[in-house]
Amino acid sequence: xxxxxxxxxxxxxxxxxxxxxxxxxxxxxxxxxxxxxxxxxxxxxxxxxxxxxxxxxxxxxxxxxxxxxxxxxxxxxxxxxxxxxxxxxxxxxxxxxxxxxxxxxxxxxxxxx
Amino acid sequence: xxxxxxxxxxxxxxxxxxxxxxxxxxxxxxxxxxxxxxxxxxxxxxxxxxxxxxxxxxxxxxxxxxxxxxxxxxxxxxxxxxxxxxxxxxxxxxxxxxxxxxxxxxxxxxxx
Numbered sequence: 001x002x003x004x005x006x007x008x009x010x011x012x013x014x015x016x017x018x019x020x021x022x023x024x025x026x027x028x029x030x031x032x033x034x035x036x037x038x039x040x041x042x043x044x045x046x047x048x049x050x051x052x053x054x055x056x057x058x059x060x061x062x063x064x065x066x067x068x069x070x071x072x073x074x075x076x077x078x079x080x081x082x083x084x085x086x087x088x089x090x091x092x093x094x095x096x097x098x099x100x101x102x103x104x105x106x107x108x109x110x111x112x113x
Numbered sequence: 114x115x116x117x118x119x120x121x122x123x124x125x126x127x128x129x130x131x132x133x134x135x136x137x138x139x140x141x142x143x144x145x146x147x148x149x150x151x152x153x154x155x156x157x158x159x160x161x162x163x164x165x166x167x168x169x170x171x172x173x174x175x176x177x178x179x180x181x182x183x184x185x186x187x188x189x190x191x192x193x194x195x196x197x198x199x200x201x202x203x204x205x206x207x208x209x210x211x212x213x214x215x216x217x218x219x220x221x222x223x224x225x
């Protein structure tokens with residue numbers, strides 16, 4: 001079956017703009033995760049969904065970041081008023097439920113000029 | 114700061130040799146996972162070991178977990194050039210279901 005997909009694969013935007021990053025998890029996976037990874041570092045947890053609800057959003061750096069998963073499947077990570085420091089690879093993962101192996105998508109490379 | 118810390122940061126070996134990477138963490142965990150990443154993009158899950166387990170195997174991979182020392186090791190036997198990648202450990206704490214905390218990884222280079 002299909003793995004986790006993320007679109008776009010690359011996004012270049014200007015400082016101050018709004019961006020949306022999309023994640024399509026594996027069908028039937030109830031848990032969905034967003035991470036951010038900078039060069040030379042490990043993934044940094046942002047938010048975790050169990051079904052439609054955000055079960056843990058403690059990793060979101062500030063209120064410019066928001067994520068939704070309205071139907072318990074596809075999720076969108078939204079970043080308002082982007083800053084150069086937001087440049088990173090944004091990774092999405094899903095698992096059949098929490099505390100199980102996570103399957104990662106290929107990531108979206110965000111560049112804020 | 115990251116919960117898991119891998120050691121060493123970089124490791125270079127010859128094909129056929131064994132590679133051992135270590136991970137230390139700080140808080141009580143529910144499980145620990147090892148991932149591989151090529152070219153800085155998507156991660157591939159290797160092994161998940163739960164806090165009540167001490168050792169798991171998968172092919173050429175062996176993972177151990179010592180909860181008293183808050184540490185884990187990943188052993189790759191008979192390494193191949195294709196094993197060249199970054200390896201990360203990630204922990205799920207007892208108290209935060211779903212929140213995985215990654216270290217900064219070990220970069221493994223296997224020379225043919």
